[in-house]
Amino acid sequence: MPSQTRRRLWLAAAATAVVVLPLGWFWQASLLPDTYDLAAMGYPDYGGGPRPAAGDHTGHDGHPGTPVAELTADPDRRADESFTLRVHDDGDGYTVNGTSPGPVLDVTQGDLVEVTLVNENIEDGTTLHWHGVDVPNAADGVAGVTQDAVGPGEQLAYRFVADQVGTFWYHSHQVSHEQVRQGLFGALVIHPAEPDAEVLERVAVLHEYDDGPTLNGRAGVETVDAEAGQRVRLRVVNTDNGLSKVWVTGAAYEVLAVDGTDLNQPGPVEGDAVGVPAGGRVDLGLVVPEGGVRVDFGGTTSMVFGADPTGGGQTIAPDDFVDLLSYGEPADLGFDPAQADRTFDYRIGKRPGFLDGRPGMWWTVNGHLFPDLPMFMVSEGDVVVFRIENNSDDAHPMHLHGHHAVVLSRDGEPATGSPWWVDSLEVRTGESYEIAFLADNPGIWMDHCHNLPHAAQGLVAHLMYDGVSSSYRIGGTPGNEPE
């Protein structure tokens, strides 16, 4: 072979190596082990607050502390209300006690609720997460973080005190981007001990199945008998992966509650829609007028009280949303966000890279790809501020487990309305929010995007308390796969 040809071949091989080797290195570095302790994931972020005093460990795992599994409701207290939820894989979807959505669980504030999950035949295993309820960590239902997935033929009891009145929901947090979409969920309503008997209550569970959008499991219009003058509280639960636009025709309405927390002095809304983020809930209050009232959910399903004021026609979605930043009247928060002990950044971006060996455009948190994400470290009693910034090309309904956070500002504009407490906050492209909460529920808590495929694509970080140690692992024999 002439030396010129040989040199050219060497050059070509070297150029190939320059292209291929970095790709191979990034690919190899992104591979996740078969099983790992989530508490060892990523890097600790103390948010400018003190590092834990216990021990001389430099990381955020492997130190002594209360195991997650021990963070339970009072084991000596008897349950006030008990339910059994049997979940089943029908081949083309999942059911809870034979239906999807599963039954609405109506419970009373202050009661200790015990729900036994029975996995009849779901091969991947399953769990139940109590979305929006600030349960003890061990009852949070996240596979590999707060429990092992419940395998086929197995069962597990969840116990928590229903301490906050409001609209919530339960859903699987094992392979959740598939199990939730295919039906493994239902609504949970915590009622006050003495409910207002004059108010007609209805639940509107929104879900997109393979066959299309549904309201309480059915397509089309649901009609509720109601006389003129009847007061209604409509509890809307968005179990989908995207924002739902809800609007009312025929009457003014009030936004009574968001994510299970009542708003302070809500005012009448006319002509605007209300946005319900993925995973979020909104309670609407209205009075049925002569001629009836109709509530539309995304233009696909609707609920009519009395007669349909449109006569069965179509309505046009309003352009604008109620702005919860200035809706209602201010009230005491119960803590002072200006005296924050820790301030965290949660900047969401997107860049090319590998996720467990798969090339693609993946979400980043503070510039890092999963699993090299921040572990937000807090101590019990801390006042915590999060600055969430969405620099990516899609909206992200951010869901913090185990806590309710209050919105302080959006794009630098301070909140001036009712305290706006959220557990599922829609952060649109280009938006930034400041939210604050009191760290009063020790454990390891997910803080992730509730567009569940996004979570499966790595948009999932965690909040971890000082003095807590993990009890479970991702992967392993139970096949824990929370997203």
Added chain:
Amino acid sequence: MRKTYQILALGIAALVVVQAGAIAWAFFGLANEIDKNGLVINKACLESDSGCGGGFTAEWGFAIHMFFNGTILIPLTSLVLLIISFFAGVPGGVKFAAGIFGLVVLQAFVLPMLSREAGSGFGALHGVNALVLMGVAIMAGMRASAARTAEASQPAVA
């Protein structure tokens, strides 16, 4: 190697044509579903993989454009073309392959992201860049073809 280079370069041009066809098919199908069957598109259904309950076959146009062809096949082919170009000895072949790879990165990743983040106007550049990419890929293929012809017409060295 030159033949492989030629096939890959012209293949990329052909895949760009497939992209154009797929997205037009998808949007006509979508418009027909809305017109004839009252399909409603909203965020919730876009984020599910239910096809918004329409169940229309033109939905495959989106899958081809945005997934199979657009983010897997074309980027992968352009990467292989770049590697082959190092060995093929096509005059200017490496430059053309690197240019194609750069245009593909722009087309498949940068412009779609800008179209969503910064403004839909970048979508117009996505359309223009597709034609540029196709043109450059055809030119690269023709260069390889010319190099092969020249090679074949040279007298054999005794």
